[in-house]
Amino acid sequence: MMKIYVDPGHGGSDPGAQGNGLKEKDITLDIARRIRNLLTNNYTNADVRMSRTGDSTKSLNERTNEANSWGADYYLSIHCNSFNGSAQGYEDYIHSSLSDSSTTARYQDIMHSEITKVNQLRNRGQKKANFHVLRETTMSALLTENGFIDNDHDAKLMRDPSWRQTVAQGHVNGLAKAFNLKRKKEDGTLYKVVAGSFQSKENAEKRESHLQSNGIExxxxxxxxxxxxxxxxxxxxxxxxxxxEAQLEKVKNAGVEDAFITAVN
Known part of the structure; x- marks a missing residue:
């Protein structure tokens, strides 16, 4: 079983970077939850723990100590950037002491390639830094900076739930490739819970927001x-x-009467 520790940056009293009416702590939590759900729903050998699953305050020491004591195999820290409004794009980091031929660097190569394939952001490259979560973890660790929250272009993407889902999928594609994760019943039937179909994207976003506020991803x-x-x-x-069926009932209990299940082979 591959133990993956997913760390949405900031949270609680620490909003992180802010811009365009958005807070980094909210964006990182949403992407991290989506990563967790994709891993747990689709793979048999991924055990996921998150540093926070809600808007709680947690110190950097608490995060790395928890990952270390759990015996995580990989530490993935999700962040957004900010600078001066004009900078934009995606970049990721491993610890500055590591060589380009290290195992952690090899994982970074794979993750970077898979994430940048899908995230529609300018590619700012693979980098190294002395960040706490990279330095104090006893396992391989990567910190991803998913766009600049104070940049109009990047913030517009961040605001879109389908973009956040795509970014999460990019991270998961990288993890699956790096750690040879095994998909669940690849050839079996997949049952999708559909909570409404709309011709207006705005109406779809309202429905998604309603579900999220009821704790339904x-x-x-x-x-x-x-x-x-x-x-x-x-x-x-x-x-x-x-x-x-259990999820459908949960969705209907949240007031969404037009939800249904569709089976895909």
Missing amino acids: SFIEAVTMSGERWYRVQAGAFSNRNNA
Whole structure:
């Protein structure tokens, strides 16, 4: 079992970087939750622990001590950047003491490649720094900076839940490749819980926001039906029909009566 410690940067009394009406702590938590869900729903050998699952305050020491005592195999810290409004793009970091041929650097190569394939951000490259979470962890660690929150272009993307889902998927693609994660029932039926389909993206975002406020993770998927573009709100995908039914009930209890399950082979 691969033990992956996912650390959404900042939180609680520490908002992190701010700009364009957004706070880093909120963006990092959302992406990290999506990473966790993708890993736990789709892979058999990924054990995920998060430094925080809500808007709580947690010191850097607490985060690294927890990962170390748990015996994590990999530490993944999710962040956003800020500078002067004009800087933009994605970059990631390993500790400055490590060589380019180290195991951690090899993992960085894979992660960087997979994330930058999908994130629609300027590629600022692979870097090294003496950050606490990179220095004090006893396992390989990577810190990703997913755009500049004070840059108009990057902030517009950050605001989009489907972009955050894509970024999470990019991280997961990297983890799966780096650590040979095994997919669940690759050829089996996948049961998707659909919590509404809308022709208006704004309405889909309202539905997603409603679900999130009720503690239900979801994302928006653009689909074309009969030549028209629809925005479908998906609230989970399961290889087990019973798990999908349980999620459907949860969604309906949150007031979403038009939710349904679709089976994909």
